[in-house]
Amino acid sequence: MSIVSISGQDPRDKVFALPEICERISRSLDRKAITSCSRVSRAWNASWLPILWHTIDAGKQWHQPAFLDALGRHGDLIRILKCSRYDDISLLFSVDAAICRNLITLVLPKTTLANEADHVRLLQQNPHLHNLSLSIHDDPSSSYARLIEAVCELRFLRRLAFDENKTLQVSTLETILSKRNGSLQELSLKGTYFIKHPFGSAEEFASGLLAASDLAGQTSAEALSKDIKIESKESFGIRSLCMDSVTCMQDLVLNLGSRFPLLNRLSLRESAEVYFSKDFPARLAKRCPKIKHLDISCSEDMDDATIASLIASFPSLQTFHAAETRFGNKSLMALVEYCGGLTVLDINTTYGIQGEIVQQLLERCWGLRKLEGWDVSVNVGKMMAEAYKSGRAASAGPVVAHTDSSILRTKHSNHQGLRGQWACLELESLVLRFDYDSSEMTEDEKRLYPPSLARRFVYEQLSKLKKLKYLAIGATLLNNGEHGSDFEGEGDKDETSDSIWIDFSLRSGLALLVPLTDLHTLCLSAIDHAVEVPEIVWMSKNWPNLRTIEGLYEDDDEQVVQWLRESRPDIEIDEE
Secondary structure (H helix, E strand, O other): OOOOOOOOOOHHHHHHOOHHHHHHHHOOOOHHHHHHHHOOOHHHHHHHHHHHOOEEEOOHHHHOHHHHHHHHHHHHHOOEEEOOOOOHHHHHHHHOOOOOOOOOEEEOOOEOOOOHHHHHHHHHHOOOOOEEEOOEOOOOOOOOHHHHHHHHOOOOOOEEEOOOOOOOOHHHHHHHHHHOOOOOOEEEOOOOEOOOOOOOOOHHHHOOOOOHHHHOOOOHHHHHHOOOOOOOOOOOOOOEEEOOOOEOOHHHHHHHHHHOOOOOEEEOOOOOOOOOOOOHHHHHHHHOOOOOEEEOOOOOOOOHHHHHHHHHHOOOOOEEEOOOOOOOHHHHHHHHHHOOOOOEEEOOOOOOOOHHHHHHHHHHOOOOOEEEEEEEEEEHHHHHHHHHOOOOOHHHOOOOOOOOOOOOEEEEOOEEEEOOOOOOOOOOEEEEEEEEEHHHOOHHHHHHOOHHHHHHHHHHHHHOOOOOOEEEEEEEEEOOHHHOOOOOOOOOOOOOOHHHOOOOOHHHOHHHHOOOOOOOEEEOOOOOOOOOHHHHHHHHHHOOOOOEEEOOOOOOOHHHHHHHHHHOOOOEEEOO
C-alpha cells in the first residue's frame, strides 16, 4: 500500500526534493540505479535528473541518436564534462549550440588546428569554469592564440592542467600565467615535455626568474652563499603544483617556485628525467618555504642524503610520499628530528630501514594518521631494544610493553610521550612489515627480547591504535635458531615456523586486539596467517565495523570463506 498524505502528495517526494539527501544516497548507487529512481515519478525525476547528468564521461555513446537527443534536452544539467575522443565537442555542437553552459569542470580532448574553434566556443560559453584540462598535441610551432586567449578570460579558474602534453611551449605557459588573475590555485604539468626535448631547461621561462649568479657559471655553493635577489616579477597564488613524469631540468622547478611563493603542495612523482643537485633542497626551500605536502615517489636521482636534506628543509611537512625511492635511515631520522607534525608517510618499497628509527618515528610523530610501508622490513627485536634502552638495566630481564613505571618520558615537538610507547594513537591506516631477525641482534637482545615477547610487543602496541581502520602487516621469523621456542604457556611445539610468528591466531595473542573496534579492513595477504573459523568468529564479534578481509583464498581457507558467506555476507573477501 502506498503512503499518501491527506493533500495527495507522497511524503517521500518531499524528502527526495532535498538535493543534499539525493546526493548522499547517490554515492552508494550506480548509474543504472539512479536512472531507475528518476523514472519513479515526475517529482523523483526532477530530483534525480541533475544527479544523473551531473558528470558525463563522453565516449562512444555520443554517436548514439538516443543519447544525443537526451543531451540536447538535459545538457545544461552537466557540471563535469570529460571528453576523450577527437570529435566529441563537434558532436555536442551538432545537437544544440546553446547547451553545456553551466560547466564547473571540463576535460578537453586533444586540441588541433581543426577543432580549436569548437574548443574556444565551449570555453566562452562557460565563463564560470573552475577546473580545466588541456592537451595540445600538434606541431609545437602551431599557434593557438585564440585558445590561449579564451583560457586567460576564465576569471574564476582555480585549476589548470596541461597533462600529457608532449610538446608544450614554455611561452604558452608564460602567457597564460602572465594574463591570469588571482583565482588560479592549482597547476598540473603531468607528463609534459618542455622544449628543448628531452632535457629542456626552459630558458624562455627561466631567464628573468633566477638571479644572474644562480644561472651563470658560479657553483651552487657560491650562489647559496650570497643573498640571492629574485628579480621582481609577478607572483601568482598557485598553492599546488604537479610535475609528475615531467621532462625538464631542475631549474624549471626552481623557477616556478620563485613565481609561486604560496606553494604548499608539490609533486615530483616519477621525475626520472629531472636530475637534482645536492643543493636543490636548500634552493627550493628558499623559494617555497610554505611546502607542507611533498611527493617524490619513483624519483630516481635522489639518494638518501639528498632526501634527508629535502626533509630537513621543510620542517612543516605534513604529507610525504617517497615510495620506490632511495629513502633510507638518514631520511627517516630527518623525519623524526624535524617533522613532528607529520600526518601521512608513504615509504612503500624502500629498503634497509632500521627498526630503531622506526620505533623513534612511532614514539615521536604523534600526529601520524597514515603510514604506508609495504615491503619495508622492521626488526621488532631492535625496535624493543630502542624502546627500552633507557629503561631497566639489561640484567633485569625483559620488560612488559605497557606496565613499566620506570619508562622514561621523552619530549618531541612539544609532545609528551612514554619511552617505548607508540605515540601515534590517531593512526587510521598502517601498512608495515614486522620481522624478527636474530642475526642483527646482540646476545643480550636475543635473551631479553625473544620472539614471544616481540610478538606480544607488536600486538600490545597495535591494541592502542583504537582509531585504526585499515591494517596490513607482514611478519616473518628470520634466522631464529635456538631462540624460537619460548612462547610461555601456549603449548606450541614448533616455534621456529613462520606461521607461529604473527599469524592473527587466538593462540598467538589475537585477543589483545579487541580494542580495534573501528577496524574496517584487515589484510592478511603478506603473512602466513592461521585464521580459521574460531578466529573469524572472534573478529566478527569484536570488530563490528569490519567489512573487508584481504588475503583469504577459497582454495586454502575453504571453511573460513564458507562461514563468512553464510554468516557474514556483508564482509567482502578480497583474494587479490
